[in-house]
Amino acid sequence: MSSSNTYPVFRLQPVPQTEEERLIAKIDAVLPQTQCTKCGYDGCRPYAAAIAKGEAGINQCPPGGDHGIHVLADLLQREYKPLDTTHGIEQPRTVAFIDEPVCIGCTLCIQACPVDAIVGAAKQMHTIVADLCSGCELCVAPCPVDCISMQPVPAEELARDRADQWREQHDLHLFRLERDKWEKQQKTAGAKAPTSPADAGVAEPPAPASTATSQAGLMPLDAKRALIAAAMERARQQREAIKPQNTEALNDATKAKIAAIEARRAKENND
Numbered sequence: 001m002s003s004s005n006t007y008p009v010f011r012l013q014p015v016p017q018t019e020e021e022r023l024i025a026k027i028d029a030v031l032p033q034t035q036c037t038k039c040g041y042d043g044c045r046p047y048a049a050a051i052a053k054g055e056a057g058i059n060q061c062p063p064g065g066d067h068g069i070h071v072l073a074d075l076l077q078r079e080y081k082p083l084d085t086t087h088g089i090e091q092p093r094t095v096a097f098i099d100e101p102v103c104i105g106c107t108l109c110i111q112a113c114p115v116d117a118i119v120g121a122a123k124q125m126h127t128i129v130a131d132l133c134s135g136c137e138l139c140v141a142p143c144p145v146d147c148i149s150m151q152p153v154p155a156e157e158l159a160r161d162r163a164d165q166w167r168e169q170h171d172l173h174l175f176r177l178e179r180d181k182w183e184k185q186q187k188t189a190g191a192k193a194p195t196s197p198a199d200a201g202v203a204e205p206p207a208p209a210s211t212a213t214s215q216a217g218l219m220p221l222d223a224k225r226a227l228i229a230a231a232m233e234r235a236r237q238q239r240e241a242i243k244p245q246n247t248e249a250l251n252d253a254t255k256a257k258i259a260a261i262e263a264r265r266a267k268e269n270n271d
């Protein structure tokens, strides 16, 4: 990790160095990459690691199904076993769909999505980018108003044809989480996230002699920071002013869930 006022180098997946890491990468390469966790692990790569270490069977991945088990058996020279249905059953591929008029903008689905396929902001309607959705179903249960459903996709669109795309999306998702965690730690520790080349450890160009101009691009660094801080505060106040929508027809239990979410978000905003 780097010093407090410079960004650390966040990496996507490192190049395998050892025999075991190479084996994990080979196994991961044939898994479907929906990142659904049905295998009992946090995603496809952790499951690949468990298989490589002999800690998991090759028949725990419902999205991979029977085809996937045969591929793993061939790759690892292990005996074929039918899918262990305690992990789920093999099903046609689906993608998530949000009933947008019902959505209250709580963001719980965004937080659950392992491949960043959901677009939306707090207290605003959310939508799913179907082309990015792996069909993992992880967003369905957290939705407090049950407005997410899984919809079938054409039979010829196999999950394994999208595996490389979802692996990359998931790696970027993990990268984003790591970066966000680091920025939060910096905030808690009182350090400012870099807002300028100087903060990021890069030489700042000399400030202009005149400070009378109103153009942000010609302002000295302190003035630029004040301008940015004021803009961020205005944006925060505007966000606060927006209220959850579509809540009139909800029952008391759902309204209580929403109130709890709002309280948690307000606390997070103030931390």
Ligand code: SF4
Pocket: 031, 032, 033, 034, 035, 036, 037, 038, 039, 040, 041, 042, 043, 044, 045, 047, 060, 061, 062, 063, 064
């Ligand atoms: S697709 Fe789901 S069940 Fe299969 S390995 Fe990946 S996370 Fe596990």
Ligand code: SF4
Pocket: 095, 096, 112, 113, 114, 115, 116, 117, 118, 128, 132, 133, 134, 135, 136, 137, 138, 139, 140
């Ligand atoms: S939108 Fe839902 S189903 Fe699709 S990948 Fe994200 S969490 Fe999974």
Ligand code: SF4
Pocket: 098, 102, 103, 104, 105, 106, 107, 108, 109, 110, 120, 125, 126, 142, 143, 144, 145, 146, 147, 148
């Ligand atoms: S209401 Fe449901 S769909 Fe809308 S943001 Fe919350 S979890 Fe997502």
